[in-house]
Amino acid sequence: MNLFAYLGAWAMGTFERVGRASLFLYEIVAGSGQLFRRFTLVIQQVYAVGVLTLLIIMVSGLFVGMVLGLQGYNTLVKFGAEESLGLLVSLSLVRELGPVVTALLFAGRAGSALTAEIGLMKATEQLAGMEMMAVNPVTRVIAPRFLAGVIAMPLLAAMFSAVGVLGGHLVSVGLLGVDAGSFWSQMQSGVDFYDDILNGVIKSAVFGVVVSWIAVFEGYDAVPTSEGVSRATNRTVVYSSLAVLGLDFVLTALMFKGV
Amino acid sequence: MNQPENKTNNGETANGPSSARGPRLDPIGDALVEISDLTFKRDTRTILHNLNLRIARGKITAIMGGSGCGKTTLLNLIGGQLRSQQGKVLVDGLSVPDLTTEELFALRKRMGMLFQTGALLTDLDVFENVAFPIREHTRLPEVLLRHVVLMKLQTVGLRGARDLMPSELSGGMARRVALARAIALEPMMVMYDEPFTGLDPISKGVIAKLIHDLNHSLGITSIVVSHDVVEACSISDYAYLMGDGRIIGEGTPQEVQQSKSDYVRQFMEGLPDGPVPYQYPASDYADDLMQGDGR
Numbered sequence: 001m002n003l004f005a006y007l008g009a010w011a012m013g014t015f016e017r018v019g020r021a022s023l024f025l026y027e028i029v030a031g032s033g034q035l036f037r038r039f040t041l042v043i044q045q046v047y048a049v050g051v052l053t054l055l056i057i058m059v060s061g062l063f064v065g066m067v068l069g070l071q072g073y074n075t076l077v078k079f080g081a082e083e084s085l086g087l088l089v090s091l092s093l094v095r096e097l098g099p100v101v102t103a104l105l106f107a108g109r110a111g112s113a114l115t116a117e118i119g120l121m122k123a124t125e126q127l128a129g130m131e132m133m134a135v136n137p138v139t140r141v142i143a144p145r146f147l148a149g150v151i152a153m154p155l156l157a158a159m160f161s162a163v164g165v166l167g168g169h170l171v172s173v174g175l176l177g178v179d180a181g182s183f184w185s186q187m188q189s190g191v192d193f194y195d196d197i198l199n200g201v202i203k204s205a206v207f208g209v210v211v212s213w214i215a216v217f218e219g220y221d222a223v224p225t226s227e228g229v230s231r232a233t234n235r236t237v238v239y240s241s242l243a244v245l246g247l248d249f250v251l252t253a254l255m256f257k258g259v
Numbered sequence: 260m261n262q263p264e265n266k267t268n269n270g271e272t273a274n275g276p277s278s279a280r281g282p283r284l285d286p287i288g289d290a291l292v293e294i295s296d297l298t299f300k301r302d303t304r305t306i307l308h309n310l311n312l313r314i315a316r317g318k319i320t321a322i323m324g325g326s327g328c329g330k331t332t333l334l335n336l337i338g339g340q341l342r343s344q345q346g347k348v349l350v351d352g353l354s355v356p357d358l359t360t361e362e363l364f365a366l367r368k369r370m371g372m373l374f375q376t377g378a379l380l381t382d383l384d385v386f387e388n389v390a391f392p393i394r395e396h397t398r399l400p401e402v403l404l405r406h407v408v409l410m411k412l413q414t415v416g417l418r419g420a421r422d423l424m425p426s427e428l429s430g431g432m433a434r435r436v437a438l439a440r441a442i443a444l445e446p447m448m449v450m451y452d453e454p455f456t457g458l459d460p461i462s463k464g465v466i467a468k469l470i471h472d473l474n475h476s477l478g479i480t481s482i483v484v485s486h487d488v489v490e491a492c493s494i495s496d497y498a499y500l501m502g503d504g505r506i507i508g509e510g511t512p513q514e515v516q517q518s519k520s521d522y523v524r525q526f527m528e529g530l531p532d533g534p535v536p537y538q539y540p541a542s543d544y545a546d547d548l549m550q551g552d553g554r
Contacts, residue, residue, distance in 0.1 A: 121381075124376055124378065124381070125374045125375075125376050125378040126378050126379075126380055126381070128340060128374070128378065129372070129374055129378030129379075129380075130380075131340060131367075132338055132340070132367055132370065132371075132372040132374075133367065133391070133392045133395065133440075134364040134365070134367040134368045134392075134395075134396065135391075135392070135395045136364070140395070
Protein backbone atom coordinates (compact mmCIF):
# COMPACT_ATOMS: atom_id res chain seq x y z
CA MET A 1 0.00 0.00 0.00
CA ASN A 2 2.87 2.33 0.84
CA LEU A 3 4.35 1.65 -2.58
CA PHE A 4 1.11 2.73 -4.30
CA ALA A 5 0.96 5.82 -2.15
CA TYR A 6 4.56 6.61 -3.01
CA LEU A 7 4.00 6.05 -6.74
CA GLY A 8 0.83 8.15 -6.63
CA ALA A 9 2.60 11.01 -4.88
CA TRP A 10 5.51 10.76 -7.32
CA ALA A 11 3.19 10.82 -10.35
CA MET A 12 1.20 13.74 -8.98
CA GLY A 13 4.37 15.67 -8.22
CA THR A 14 5.80 14.96 -11.67
CA PHE A 15 2.65 16.02 -13.54
CA GLU A 16 2.34 19.11 -11.40
CA ARG A 17 5.94 20.06 -12.21
CA VAL A 18 5.50 19.41 -15.93
CA GLY A 19 2.39 21.60 -15.83
CA ARG A 20 4.30 24.38 -14.13
CA ALA A 21 7.14 24.06 -16.62
CA SER A 22 4.64 24.31 -19.50
CA LEU A 23 3.05 27.44 -18.08
CA PHE A 24 6.53 28.84 -17.56
CA LEU A 25 7.38 28.18 -21.24
CA TYR A 26 4.16 29.91 -22.27
CA GLU A 27 5.13 32.90 -20.11
CA ILE A 28 8.59 33.00 -21.71
CA VAL A 29 7.20 32.85 -25.26
CA ALA A 30 4.57 35.48 -24.43
CA GLY A 31 7.26 37.74 -22.98
CA SER A 32 9.71 37.22 -25.84
CA GLY A 33 7.90 39.64 -28.12
CA GLN A 34 9.17 42.60 -26.11
CA LEU A 35 12.75 41.49 -26.70
CA PHE A 36 12.67 42.47 -30.36
CA ARG A 37 12.83 46.08 -29.14
CA ARG A 38 15.71 45.25 -26.80
CA PHE A 39 17.59 42.68 -28.81
CA THR A 40 20.90 43.62 -27.18
CA LEU A 41 19.76 41.61 -24.14
CA VAL A 42 19.55 38.51 -26.36
CA ILE A 43 22.86 39.26 -28.06
CA GLN A 44 24.61 39.51 -24.69
CA GLN A 45 23.28 36.10 -23.77
CA VAL A 46 24.17 34.59 -27.17
CA TYR A 47 27.72 35.61 -26.32
CA ALA A 48 27.47 34.06 -22.83
CA VAL A 49 25.90 30.75 -23.81
CA GLY A 50 27.10 30.51 -27.43
CA VAL A 51 30.46 32.13 -27.96
CA LEU A 52 31.83 30.99 -24.61
CA THR A 53 30.79 27.41 -25.44
CA LEU A 54 32.52 27.53 -28.81
CA LEU A 55 35.91 26.26 -27.64
CA ILE A 56 34.66 23.01 -26.13
CA ILE A 57 32.40 22.47 -29.16
CA MET A 58 35.20 22.94 -31.67
CA VAL A 59 37.73 20.81 -29.80
CA SER A 60 35.15 18.05 -29.33
CA GLY A 61 34.11 18.27 -32.99
CA LEU A 62 37.69 17.99 -34.15
CA PHE A 63 38.34 14.86 -32.11
CA VAL A 64 35.00 13.24 -32.96
CA GLY A 65 35.72 13.82 -36.67
CA MET A 66 39.22 12.36 -36.33
CA VAL A 67 37.90 9.28 -34.52
CA LEU A 68 35.19 8.84 -37.15
CA GLY A 69 37.91 8.93 -39.80
CA LEU A 70 39.95 6.26 -38.06
CA GLN A 71 37.03 3.97 -37.21
CA GLY A 72 35.38 4.40 -40.62
CA TYR A 73 38.61 3.67 -42.49
CA ASN A 74 39.16 0.41 -40.57
CA THR A 75 35.73 -0.82 -41.63
CA LEU A 76 35.53 0.59 -45.17
CA VAL A 77 38.99 -0.60 -46.16
CA LYS A 78 37.83 -4.22 -45.76
CA PHE A 79 35.39 -3.65 -48.62
CA GLY A 80 37.69 -1.45 -50.64
CA ALA A 81 35.34 1.48 -50.05
CA GLU A 82 37.70 3.82 -48.24
CA GLU A 83 36.98 6.48 -50.90
CA SER A 84 33.55 6.86 -49.24
CA LEU A 85 35.13 7.91 -45.96
CA GLY A 86 34.24 11.57 -46.54
CA LEU A 87 30.60 10.64 -47.03
CA LEU A 88 30.55 8.51 -43.89
CA VAL A 89 32.14 11.18 -41.74
CA SER A 90 29.94 14.00 -43.01
CA LEU A 91 26.65 12.08 -42.86
CA SER A 92 27.43 10.84 -39.34
CA LEU A 93 28.15 14.38 -38.25
CA VAL A 94 25.38 16.40 -39.89
CA ARG A 95 22.63 13.86 -39.29
CA GLU A 96 23.47 12.57 -35.84
CA LEU A 97 26.62 13.41 -33.95
CA GLY A 98 26.64 17.13 -34.65
CA PRO A 99 23.22 17.91 -33.16
CA VAL A 100 23.34 15.27 -30.40
CA VAL A 101 26.87 15.71 -29.08
CA THR A 102 26.54 19.50 -29.32
CA ALA A 103 23.31 19.36 -27.31
CA LEU A 104 24.92 17.14 -24.67
CA LEU A 105 27.95 19.42 -24.40
CA PHE A 106 25.69 22.50 -24.39
CA ALA A 107 23.65 21.02 -21.53
CA GLY A 108 26.82 20.33 -19.56
CA ARG A 109 28.49 23.67 -20.15
CA ALA A 110 25.87 26.35 -20.88
CA GLY A 111 22.72 24.67 -19.50
CA SER A 112 24.24 24.05 -16.08
CA ALA A 113 25.64 27.61 -16.03
CA LEU A 114 22.20 29.03 -16.86
CA THR A 115 20.55 27.03 -14.09
CA ALA A 116 23.18 27.98 -11.53
CA GLU A 117 23.06 31.66 -12.51
CA ILE A 118 19.27 31.91 -12.33
CA GLY A 119 19.12 29.79 -9.16
CA LEU A 120 21.67 32.01 -7.45
CA MET A 121 19.83 35.13 -8.60
CA LYS A 122 16.78 33.67 -6.90
CA ALA A 123 18.71 32.73 -3.75
CA THR A 124 20.21 36.21 -3.45
CA GLU A 125 16.80 37.86 -3.96
CA GLN A 126 17.82 39.49 -7.24
CA LEU A 127 14.71 38.16 -8.98
CA ALA A 128 12.47 39.24 -6.10
CA GLY A 129 14.20 42.62 -6.19
CA MET A 130 13.34 42.99 -9.88
CA GLU A 131 9.72 42.09 -9.18
CA MET A 132 9.60 44.76 -6.50
CA MET A 133 10.98 47.25 -9.05
CA ALA A 134 8.03 46.32 -11.27
CA VAL A 135 10.31 44.50 -13.69
CA ASN A 136 9.15 41.07 -14.78
CA PRO A 137 12.15 38.75 -14.34
CA VAL A 138 10.74 36.28 -16.84
CA THR A 139 10.87 38.90 -19.57
CA ARG A 140 14.06 40.60 -18.42
CA VAL A 141 16.20 37.64 -17.31
CA ILE A 142 14.69 34.34 -18.44
CA ALA A 143 13.42 35.03 -21.96
CA PRO A 144 16.74 36.46 -23.29
CA ARG A 145 18.61 33.42 -21.97
CA PHE A 146 16.07 31.02 -23.42
CA LEU A 147 16.12 32.69 -26.85
CA ALA A 148 19.91 32.81 -26.80
CA GLY A 149 20.03 29.05 -26.23
CA VAL A 150 17.60 28.43 -29.09
CA ILE A 151 19.64 30.65 -31.43
CA ALA A 152 23.06 29.38 -30.35
CA MET A 153 22.41 25.64 -30.53
CA PRO A 154 22.04 25.24 -34.34
CA LEU A 155 25.03 27.52 -34.88
CA LEU A 156 27.14 25.49 -32.47
CA ALA A 157 26.00 22.24 -34.07
CA ALA A 158 26.99 23.61 -37.49
CA MET A 159 30.41 24.53 -36.12
CA PHE A 160 30.75 21.10 -34.56
CA SER A 161 29.96 19.37 -37.87
CA ALA A 162 32.22 21.65 -39.90
CA VAL A 163 35.20 21.17 -37.60
CA GLY A 164 34.41 17.44 -37.41
CA VAL A 165 34.59 17.13 -41.20
CA LEU A 166 37.94 18.93 -41.13
CA GLY A 167 39.12 16.51 -38.41
CA GLY A 168 37.99 13.57 -40.52
CA HIS A 169 39.80 15.02 -43.53
CA LEU A 170 42.95 15.53 -41.49
CA VAL A 171 43.07 11.87 -40.49
CA SER A 172 41.73 10.35 -43.71
CA VAL A 173 43.77 12.33 -46.22
CA GLY A 174 46.70 13.43 -44.11
CA LEU A 175 47.28 10.27 -42.08
CA LEU A 176 45.64 7.35 -43.88
CA GLY A 177 46.27 8.41 -47.46
CA VAL A 178 42.71 8.58 -48.75
CA ASP A 179 42.49 10.61 -51.95
CA ALA A 180 41.44 14.18 -51.19
CA GLY A 181 39.38 14.52 -54.37
CA SER A 182 37.42 11.34 -53.58
CA PHE A 183 36.90 12.50 -49.98
CA TRP A 184 35.29 15.79 -51.02
CA SER A 185 33.47 14.60 -54.17
CA GLN A 186 31.81 11.65 -52.42
CA MET A 187 30.72 13.99 -49.69
CA GLN A 188 29.39 16.55 -52.16
CA SER A 189 27.40 14.04 -54.14
CA GLY A 190 26.09 12.01 -51.17
CA VAL A 191 25.00 14.71 -48.72
CA ASP A 192 21.56 16.18 -49.48
CA PHE A 193 20.80 19.70 -48.30
CA TYR A 194 17.18 19.06 -47.31
CA ASP A 195 17.31 15.44 -46.11
CA ASP A 196 20.59 15.67 -44.24
CA ILE A 197 21.70 19.21 -43.47
CA LEU A 198 18.29 20.84 -42.94
CA ASN A 199 17.03 17.92 -40.86
CA GLY A 200 20.16 18.17 -38.74
CA VAL A 201 19.51 21.89 -38.25
CA ILE A 202 15.88 21.18 -37.25
CA LYS A 203 17.10 18.58 -34.77
CA SER A 204 19.54 20.97 -33.17
CA ALA A 205 16.89 23.71 -33.01
CA VAL A 206 14.54 21.32 -31.20
CA PHE A 207 17.34 20.35 -28.82
CA GLY A 208 18.05 24.04 -28.30
CA VAL A 209 14.46 24.67 -27.22
CA VAL A 210 14.35 21.66 -24.91
CA VAL A 211 17.74 22.12 -23.23
CA SER A 212 17.25 25.88 -22.76
CA TRP A 213 13.74 25.34 -21.42
CA ILE A 214 14.92 22.75 -18.89
CA ALA A 215 17.88 24.90 -17.86
CA VAL A 216 15.93 28.11 -17.23
CA PHE A 217 13.02 26.32 -15.58
CA GLU A 218 15.25 24.38 -13.21
CA GLY A 219 17.02 27.60 -12.23
CA TYR A 220 13.79 29.51 -11.70
CA ASP A 221 12.20 26.63 -9.79
CA ALA A 222 15.28 25.88 -7.67
CA VAL A 223 15.01 25.83 -3.90
CA PRO A 224 16.87 29.05 -3.02
CA THR A 225 19.66 27.45 -1.01
CA SER A 226 23.13 26.25 -1.97
CA GLU A 227 21.92 22.64 -1.91
CA GLY A 228 18.81 23.54 -3.92
CA VAL A 229 20.84 25.24 -6.65
CA SER A 230 23.28 22.33 -6.72
CA ARG A 231 20.42 19.85 -7.18
CA ALA A 232 18.78 21.99 -9.84
CA THR A 233 22.05 22.14 -11.79
CA ASN A 234 22.38 18.40 -11.53
CA ARG A 235 18.81 17.90 -12.75
CA THR A 236 19.42 20.18 -15.73
CA VAL A 237 22.28 18.05 -17.00
CA VAL A 238 20.50 14.72 -16.37
CA TYR A 239 17.06 15.73 -17.73
CA SER A 240 18.54 17.55 -20.72
CA SER A 241 20.74 14.62 -21.67
CA LEU A 242 17.89 12.14 -21.39
CA ALA A 243 15.53 14.43 -23.30
CA VAL A 244 18.08 14.93 -26.09
CA LEU A 245 18.71 11.21 -26.49
CA GLY A 246 15.01 10.32 -26.39
CA LEU A 247 14.00 13.09 -28.77
CA ASP A 248 16.85 12.17 -31.10
CA PHE A 249 15.33 8.74 -31.60
CA VAL A 250 11.85 10.18 -32.22
CA LEU A 251 13.10 12.84 -34.64
CA THR A 252 15.32 10.37 -36.48
CA ALA A 253 12.40 7.97 -36.89
CA LEU A 254 10.23 10.79 -38.26
CA MET A 255 12.81 12.45 -40.51
CA PHE A 256 14.74 9.66 -42.06
CA LYS A 257 11.97 7.07 -42.42
CA GLY A 258 11.82 7.18 -46.17
CA VAL A 259 15.37 8.20 -46.96
CA MET B 260 -11.96 53.93 8.47
CA ASN B 261 -11.15 52.15 11.67
CA GLN B 262 -10.19 54.23 14.62
CA PRO B 263 -7.02 52.55 15.76
CA GLU B 264 -6.31 52.10 19.40
CA ASN B 265 -2.95 51.69 20.96
CA LYS B 266 -3.62 48.10 21.84
CA THR B 267 -2.37 44.62 21.08
CA ASN B 268 -4.34 41.83 19.47
CA ASN B 269 -4.66 40.48 22.99
CA GLY B 270 -6.54 43.62 23.98
CA GLU B 271 -3.67 45.25 25.85
CA THR B 272 -1.98 48.53 25.08
CA ALA B 273 1.75 48.73 25.10
CA ASN B 274 1.40 50.12 28.63
CA GLY B 275 -1.39 47.91 29.93
CA PRO B 276 -5.05 47.04 29.32
CA SER B 277 -6.80 49.58 27.08
CA SER B 278 -9.91 49.70 29.25
CA ALA B 279 -7.83 51.02 32.13
CA ARG B 280 -6.54 53.96 30.13
CA GLY B 281 -9.60 54.86 28.09
CA PRO B 282 -9.79 55.61 24.37
CA ARG B 283 -6.86 57.41 22.71
CA LEU B 284 -6.69 59.91 19.91
CA ASP B 285 -5.67 58.41 16.58
CA PRO B 286 -1.84 58.47 16.75
CA ILE B 287 -1.47 57.43 13.12
CA GLY B 288 -3.71 59.81 11.21
CA ASP B 289 -3.88 59.33 7.43
CA ALA B 290 -2.85 55.74 6.75
CA LEU B 291 -1.04 54.76 3.54
CA VAL B 292 -1.17 51.05 4.36
CA GLU B 293 -4.09 49.44 6.15
CA ILE B 294 -4.12 45.81 7.09
CA SER B 295 -7.14 44.25 8.69
CA ASP B 296 -7.89 40.70 9.85
CA LEU B 297 -4.97 39.41 7.82
CA THR B 298 -4.26 35.69 8.07
CA PHE B 299 -1.56 34.00 6.03
CA LYS B 300 -0.80 30.28 6.00
CA ARG B 301 2.03 28.36 4.41
CA ASP B 302 0.88 24.77 3.92
CA THR B 303 -0.70 24.00 7.28
CA ARG B 304 1.39 26.46 9.29
CA THR B 305 -0.21 29.78 10.13
CA ILE B 306 2.38 32.55 9.75
CA LEU B 307 0.16 35.56 10.45
CA HIS B 308 -2.91 35.39 12.69
CA ASN B 309 -5.70 37.86 12.18
CA LEU B 310 -3.33 40.82 11.98
CA ASN B 311 -4.45 44.46 12.13
CA LEU B 312 -2.15 47.41 11.59
CA ARG B 313 -1.95 50.80 9.90
CA ILE B 314 1.07 52.60 8.49
CA ALA B 315 0.92 56.38 8.66
CA ARG B 316 1.56 58.36 5.50
CA GLY B 317 4.83 60.27 5.54
CA LYS B 318 6.02 58.69 8.81
CA ILE B 319 8.56 56.04 9.76
CA THR B 320 6.89 52.97 11.19
CA ALA B 321 8.99 50.25 12.75
CA ILE B 322 7.79 46.67 12.80
CA MET B 323 9.91 44.80 15.30
CA GLY B 324 9.93 41.21 16.40
CA GLY B 325 12.07 38.13 16.74
CA SER B 326 13.32 35.99 13.87
CA GLY B 327 10.58 33.97 12.20
CA CYS B 328 7.70 35.96 13.68
CA GLY B 329 6.34 36.89 10.23
CA LYS B 330 7.81 40.37 9.67
CA THR B 331 9.25 39.71 6.23
CA THR B 332 6.11 37.79 5.24
CA LEU B 333 4.14 40.88 6.15
CA LEU B 334 6.32 43.03 3.86
CA ASN B 335 5.89 40.49 1.06
CA LEU B 336 2.12 40.70 1.50
CA ILE B 337 2.20 44.51 1.36
CA GLY B 338 4.36 44.35 -1.77
CA GLY B 339 2.10 41.76 -3.39
CA GLN B 340 4.79 39.07 -3.61
CA LEU B 341 2.52 36.87 -1.51
CA ARG B 342 -1.26 36.74 -1.47
CA SER B 343 -3.16 36.33 1.74
CA GLN B 344 -5.87 33.72 2.24
CA GLN B 345 -7.96 36.02 4.43
CA GLY B 346 -8.14 39.69 5.34
CA LYS B 347 -7.44 43.00 3.65
CA VAL B 348 -4.20 44.63 2.54
CA LEU B 349 -4.80 48.16 1.30
CA VAL B 350 -1.96 50.31 -0.05
CA ASP B 351 -2.92 53.85 -0.97
CA GLY B 352 -6.53 52.66 -1.15
CA LEU B 353 -5.77 49.75 -3.49
CA SER B 354 -6.50 46.20 -2.39
CA VAL B 355 -3.18 44.49 -3.14
CA PRO B 356 -4.43 40.86 -3.34
CA ASP B 357 -7.07 41.86 -5.89
CA LEU B 358 -4.76 43.71 -8.29
CA THR B 359 -3.95 42.30 -11.73
CA THR B 360 -0.28 41.88 -12.60
CA GLU B 361 -0.29 45.17 -14.56
CA GLU B 362 -1.95 47.04 -11.71
CA LEU B 363 0.43 45.50 -9.19
CA PHE B 364 3.46 46.52 -11.26
CA ALA B 365 2.03 50.04 -11.57
CA LEU B 366 1.72 50.18 -7.78
CA ARG B 367 5.24 48.81 -7.31
CA LYS B 368 6.66 51.62 -9.42
CA ARG B 369 5.54 53.83 -6.53
CA MET B 370 7.15 51.56 -3.93
CA GLY B 371 10.75 50.87 -3.11
CA MET B 372 12.12 47.96 -1.19
CA LEU B 373 15.44 47.46 0.50
CA PHE B 374 16.16 43.77 0.87
CA GLN B 375 18.18 42.34 3.72
CA THR B 376 20.87 41.19 1.29
CA GLY B 377 20.70 44.33 -0.82
CA ALA B 378 19.68 42.19 -3.83
CA LEU B 379 21.99 44.12 -6.12
CA LEU B 380 22.33 42.71 -9.63
CA THR B 381 25.75 41.12 -9.52
CA ASP B 382 26.51 41.51 -13.22
CA LEU B 383 26.02 45.29 -13.13
CA ASP B 384 28.23 47.90 -11.48
CA VAL B 385 26.99 50.37 -8.88
CA PHE B 386 26.00 53.01 -11.45
CA GLU B 387 24.05 50.54 -13.58
CA ASN B 388 22.34 49.05 -10.53
CA VAL B 389 20.95 52.44 -9.58
CA ALA B 390 20.15 53.22 -13.21
CA PHE B 391 18.35 49.88 -13.65
CA PRO B 392 14.80 50.87 -12.60
CA ILE B 393 15.14 54.21 -14.42
CA ARG B 394 16.19 52.51 -17.65
CA GLU B 395 13.38 49.97 -17.32
CA HIS B 396 10.57 52.44 -16.68
CA THR B 397 11.56 55.72 -18.28
CA ARG B 398 13.10 56.91 -21.50
CA LEU B 399 15.34 59.53 -19.97
CA PRO B 400 18.16 60.76 -22.20
CA GLU B 401 21.51 59.39 -21.11
CA VAL B 402 22.69 62.81 -19.83
CA LEU B 403 19.66 63.22 -17.58
CA LEU B 404 19.85 59.63 -16.41
CA ARG B 405 23.47 60.18 -15.41
CA HIS B 406 22.50 63.24 -13.38
CA VAL B 407 19.70 61.38 -11.60
CA VAL B 408 21.92 58.40 -10.76
CA LEU B 409 24.74 60.60 -9.49
CA MET B 410 22.28 62.57 -7.34
CA LYS B 411 20.99 59.36 -5.77
CA LEU B 412 24.52 58.10 -5.20
CA GLN B 413 25.54 61.44 -3.72
CA THR B 414 22.61 61.19 -1.29
CA VAL B 415 23.90 57.87 0.04
CA GLY B 416 27.53 59.06 -0.09
CA LEU B 417 28.71 56.66 -2.77
CA ARG B 418 29.09 58.81 -5.87
CA GLY B 419 32.76 57.90 -5.87
CA ALA B 420 31.98 54.20 -5.90
CA ARG B 421 29.95 54.28 -9.11
CA ASP B 422 32.33 52.04 -11.04
CA LEU B 423 32.65 49.32 -8.40
CA MET B 424 31.00 45.94 -8.82
CA PRO B 425 28.71 44.61 -6.05
CA SER B 426 31.35 42.03 -5.09
CA GLU B 427 33.73 44.90 -4.26
CA LEU B 428 31.34 46.54 -1.79
CA SER B 429 31.13 46.05 1.97
CA GLY B 430 27.77 45.03 3.47
CA GLY B 431 26.99 48.58 4.51
CA MET B 432 27.95 50.02 1.12
CA ALA B 433 25.86 47.42 -0.69
CA ARG B 434 22.85 48.39 1.38
CA ARG B 435 23.43 52.07 0.66
CA VAL B 436 23.57 51.35 -3.07
CA ALA B 437 20.38 49.31 -2.75
CA LEU B 438 18.83 52.26 -0.93
CA ALA B 439 19.85 54.61 -3.75
CA ARG B 440 18.24 52.18 -6.19
CA ALA B 441 15.09 51.92 -4.06
CA ILE B 442 14.58 55.70 -4.22
CA ALA B 443 15.62 56.03 -7.87
CA LEU B 444 12.02 56.42 -9.06
CA GLU B 445 11.13 58.65 -6.09
CA PRO B 446 8.55 56.30 -4.58
CA MET B 447 5.77 57.20 -2.17
CA MET B 448 6.86 54.42 0.20
CA VAL B 449 10.02 52.45 0.95
CA MET B 450 10.01 49.14 2.80
CA TYR B 451 13.21 48.20 4.62
CA ASP B 452 13.70 44.52 5.40
CA GLU B 453 16.18 44.19 8.27
CA PRO B 454 18.30 47.17 7.16
CA PHE B 455 20.66 46.94 10.17
CA THR B 456 21.40 43.22 10.19
CA GLY B 457 25.06 42.26 9.92
CA LEU B 458 26.37 45.84 9.95
CA ASP B 459 29.02 47.40 12.16
CA PRO B 460 27.90 50.26 14.47
CA ILE B 461 29.08 52.98 12.10
CA SER B 462 27.26 51.47 9.12
CA LYS B 463 24.14 50.99 11.26
CA GLY B 464 24.24 54.63 12.21
CA VAL B 465 24.72 55.66 8.56
CA ILE B 466 21.75 53.56 7.40
CA ALA B 467 19.56 54.83 10.24
CA LYS B 468 20.46 58.42 9.39
CA LEU B 469 19.75 57.84 5.70
CA ILE B 470 16.34 56.30 6.42
CA HIS B 471 15.49 59.24 8.68
CA ASP B 472 16.80 61.93 6.33
CA LEU B 473 15.25 60.43 3.19
CA ASN B 474 11.92 60.13 4.94
CA HIS B 475 11.91 63.76 5.89
CA SER B 476 13.52 65.27 2.80
CA LEU B 477 11.50 63.27 0.26
CA GLY B 478 8.34 62.99 2.32
CA ILE B 479 8.12 59.25 1.73
CA THR B 480 6.46 56.71 3.98
CA SER B 481 8.91 54.25 5.51
CA ILE B 482 8.28 50.80 6.93
CA VAL B 483 11.30 49.49 8.80
CA VAL B 484 11.18 45.81 9.64
CA SER B 485 13.89 45.02 12.13
CA HIS B 486 14.82 43.14 15.26
CA ASP B 487 17.30 45.85 16.18
CA VAL B 488 15.35 47.59 18.95
CA VAL B 489 17.73 50.48 19.54
CA GLU B 490 18.19 51.54 15.93
CA ALA B 491 14.56 50.97 14.94
CA CYS B 492 13.23 52.93 17.93
CA SER B 493 15.73 55.75 17.37
CA ILE B 494 14.30 56.69 13.97
CA SER B 495 10.66 55.59 14.04
CA ASP B 496 7.57 57.66 14.75
CA TYR B 497 5.46 54.64 15.61
CA ALA B 498 6.31 51.03 16.35
CA TYR B 499 4.59 47.67 16.20
CA LEU B 500 5.93 44.66 17.98
CA MET B 501 5.19 41.26 16.48
CA GLY B 502 5.39 37.83 18.04
CA ASP B 503 4.21 34.51 16.70
CA GLY B 504 2.40 36.14 13.77
CA ARG B 505 0.48 38.59 15.96
CA ILE B 506 0.83 42.21 17.00
CA ILE B 507 1.79 42.00 20.66
CA GLY B 508 2.41 45.66 21.26
CA GLU B 509 2.24 49.03 19.57
CA GLY B 510 2.68 52.72 20.26
CA THR B 511 5.32 55.37 19.99
CA PRO B 512 8.83 54.00 20.56
CA GLN B 513 8.81 55.46 24.09
CA GLU B 514 5.49 53.78 24.89
CA VAL B 515 6.68 50.43 23.56
CA GLN B 516 9.92 50.67 25.53
CA GLN B 517 7.99 51.39 28.75
CA SER B 518 5.45 48.63 28.20
CA LYS B 519 4.62 46.30 31.09
CA SER B 520 3.50 43.48 28.78
CA ASP B 521 5.51 40.27 29.37
CA TYR B 522 5.90 39.70 25.61
CA VAL B 523 7.10 43.23 25.02
CA ARG B 524 9.47 43.18 28.00
CA GLN B 525 11.00 39.88 26.89
CA PHE B 526 11.73 41.25 23.43
CA MET B 527 12.86 44.72 24.44
CA GLU B 528 15.20 43.37 27.16
CA GLY B 529 16.37 40.38 25.13
CA LEU B 530 15.38 37.82 27.76
CA PRO B 531 16.05 34.25 26.61
CA ASP B 532 12.96 32.76 28.26
CA GLY B 533 9.47 34.04 28.85
CA PRO B 534 6.22 34.04 26.88
CA VAL B 535 8.37 33.08 23.89
CA PRO B 536 9.92 29.87 25.29
CA TYR B 537 13.61 29.11 25.07
CA GLN B 538 12.98 25.43 24.34
CA TYR B 539 11.43 24.31 21.08
CA PRO B 540 8.33 22.24 21.94
CA ALA B 541 9.42 18.67 22.79
CA SER B 542 8.46 15.68 24.90
CA ASP B 543 9.57 15.36 28.53
CA TYR B 544 13.37 15.65 28.79
CA ALA B 545 13.84 12.72 31.23
CA ASP B 546 11.58 10.44 29.20
CA ASP B 547 13.45 11.40 26.07
CA LEU B 548 16.83 10.50 27.62
CA MET B 549 15.47 7.12 28.76
CA GLN B 550 14.38 6.17 25.25
CA GLY B 551 17.65 4.31 24.51
CA ASP B 552 19.23 4.32 21.04
CA GLY B 553 17.91 5.95 17.89
CA ARG B 554 16.91 9.60 17.66
